[in-house]
Amino acid sequence: MGLKGKLTVEKEIKCHGDVFPDLFRHNPHHLANIIPNHIQSCDLLEGEFGDLGSVSLWKYTDEGKEKYIKTVIEAIDEEKKLVKFKAAEGDVLQIYKEYTTTIHVDINGDDHLVTWTIAYEKLREDSPDPISLLNLAINMTKEIEAHHAK
Template sequence: MGLKGKMTVEKEIKCHGDVFHDLFRHKPHHLANITPDHIQGCDLHEAEFGTLGSVTLWKYTDEGKEKYMKVVIEAIDEEKKLVKFKAVEGDVLQIYKEYTATIHVDTNGDDHLVTWTIAYEKLSEDSPDPISLLNIAIKSTNEIEAHHVK
């Protein structure tokens, strides 16, 4: 059994992809108000929100437990509406040696598709795949969509 893995989910959204991308790139601290059951906070620690190399501390709930993850923005592609976060500290690194989450939004006219990709390397064969974290991404996407399509 391999220790490295990648999980991807695509979700069509009714709100505009630019709104979704802007929220994760420039305004992640607003997510606690939109998805309070899943994300309780996003505090800036270094640089400015939405800049390459910026560091944020995310507080979230995973399987009923409050957790945290400090991440650095590792990649930004404005044309592709892509932001890639790499975990550098937190609960997730007690299970995974490496953990990245990439959010990419495809916009084609009135069609908007959010793609979440989680890449990881387990610390051991017994470590679970990050399905619960992917579920948080899906549920948060649904709540963001509902918030912006009123």
């Protein structure tokens, strides 16, 4: 059994796809107001929001438990509307040796597709796959879409 894995989900949205890279890259601190049952806060620790290498501290809820993660923006591709976060500290690193989340948006005419990719390496073979975190991404997508469709 392998220790490395990748989970991906694609979700079509009705709101404009630019919303996602803008929120998660430039305005993650606004997420606590938009989806407070998932994200309680996002505080900038180093750099500027949206800059490569910037460090943020997120407080979030996963499976009914409050957790935290310190992330570093590891990659940005403005043309592909992509931002990749790497875990530098936090609850996920108690289970995974490495953990990254990538948010990517495809816009084709009126079709807008958000893709979440979670790449990870488990600390132990019996560690669970991060299915709950993928479900968190799906639920956040639905609620962000609903908020922006108002």
